[in-house]
Amino acid sequence: MTVPATFVIDAPGDAARAAELRRVKLLATLVLAATFALFLAAKALQPMHPAFGFAAAFCEAATIGGLADWYAVVALFRRPLGLPIPHTAIIQGNQHRIADKLGEFIEQHFLEAAPVDAKLRQIDFGSFIADWLRDRKRSEDLARFALRLLPEAVAATENSGLMTFVSRRITSQLMSIDLAPLAAGTLRAFVKEGRHQGLLDDILRAVHASLTQAETMAMIREKIRDELPTLLKLYRADRFLVNKIVASASAFFEEVRNDPAHPFRGEFDRMVLSFVDRLGTDPSYADRIDGLKRDLLARPELADLARHIWANARSFFERSASGETQVLQQHLVRMFMAAGEALAGDAEMRAEINQGLVAVLRTVVAEQKSGVSTFISDQVKSWDMGQLISLIEINIGCDLQYIRFNGSLIGGLAGLVLYTLEYLLRLL
Structure with missing residues (x-):
């Protein structure tokens, strides 16, 4: 059973955005309540003066527009008032279809050969490698990493029978x-x-x-x-x-x-x-x-000499990995830094490295883009949609709430226009 991926709302600014969202939601709800209250008051006072009719028409339409947009915003993420109304909780109900289409969209529009090739050619891999190697600390880290792997590589070589195979091949x-x-x-x-x-x-x-x-x-x-x-x-x-x-x-x-x-x-x-x-x-x-x-x-004697040389080399590798001797590490650091300096001064070599890496990465992307699409699709399908929707609301919820304000205003203006036309027709 796949455990849904969870989202922790703790990014910088998330708390402030959540507080702003609550404030805007409350304000939109208060506007809706105010238009409804003004509609009732204007309707009651309409016999006293015709102007209250215009106010009642504006508030009535504003209330309806606000309710409609509230329903639309809520239905996008969840079921309004928890009722099983069809075509609500749209994102949750279409999670799998959205996941498949998102993966397909990325595969077709982001991982196509032309844009991938163009983006890869903008990257100067050779200069990056040269600068990376010329940095002494990075070269020291790389040397330590290589030395830590060396004893395991030697042991794996001995246990796998590779040494016997190599010695036989050399003799042959x-x-x-x-x-x-x-x-x-x-x-x-x-x-x-x-x-x-x-x-x-x-x-x-x-x-x-x-x-x-x-x-x-x-x-x-x-x-x-x-x-x-x-x-x-x-x-x-x-x-x-x-x-x-x-x-x-x-x-x-x-x-x-x-x-x-x-x-x-x-x-x-x-x-x-x-x-x-x-x-x-x-x-x-x-x-x-x-x-x-x-x-x-x-x-x-020749076989004994080969075994003796290998044993001494293995002991030297182990002492180098444990830090008992720094000779090999210092040599590797100097070698890496010298390679970086040489690469920095060789524009032709950097161009060849860039060309080679572009060709390799382009092939890898072309061969694996369907896998990337499937991975993205599977990830989206595994998301906890409740938490994801909360995350989306925190980041774009304020803009969605302003739709409710716009709905009330536009609805009210539309209602006012219609009531005005009706009023003029009655005068004719």
Whole structure:
């Protein structure tokens, strides 16, 4: 069962308007009583002088006009004297029909595409959003609101199985990526920019540094001694050979590093480009890279790392929502305010936002206007008409009561005119 909606008469000025309505009602009733009393008195005094006949005619018609308008005003809202007279209490008796017609009227004349579109285009949504975001307090409120929702969103994400779905989708997408052409393209761009020559210089420096270390030279010397005849070992040929090898290598490395056009660099270019070509076209390279990719994604350490990162992120979100840390909130506030400043200075972006929101809201209104009409109709049908009528009377009742004054005056003048015509006809 639907509970009728109630109206509380407590708006500013309602009490004063109610008191004024009572005063005007009393005055209109007193005018009606006065015209009736004067009619009786004039009728009684009419034999004494013909002028009382004119007064009686005016008062009689004024009384009738006042009664008729009183009946009309009362019948609009309720039954006069509580009597079940047909075609009275018009508003109450037609509540459902009025509700349906009101909803239909609003749908047809207020929610049509043309006026809705024209009104929406008058609103600068982009500037409103920009001004709203640039206000620090509003951005802080928005950041706090977002942070309060964040832990619940995280919990809902975990409970709904969305994380499992997302992780599976990410893994599936990574598995579907063909890394060989991607790596070949990256290396080709690397070579095209000449950055591989810097890598060559680093390699030469590293090899030179390794060769000149005492441990490396001792190891090379030991290898040479194992291969030399015994006679040469006596003359310490191993030391001589090691020194010559290291000196020659160092000179070669220095020569290559100092000469950008050294033939070795060109050979290195050809070697790298040959490797890049094989990487992009040789199926065996692609199989090896895919194998490495599968092994990496299957590693339990990777899953443990993902869980650890998610747990830390969730803990950070919870501490941010509880106010334990202000880092995320301050970052969000700065981000919102920066977005507002950027939007305020970008007229093109504001125009796009306005156009987009107009299109969206226009579609929403077009799709929901019948629902709005039904909602309005249902609301009017659920109103407590007794209280609603009291509210209407408080706001427009004084004007309706003045109809009674006008009825008495016009009725009296009409009666006076008719009596005058009758009097003149009798004289003829």
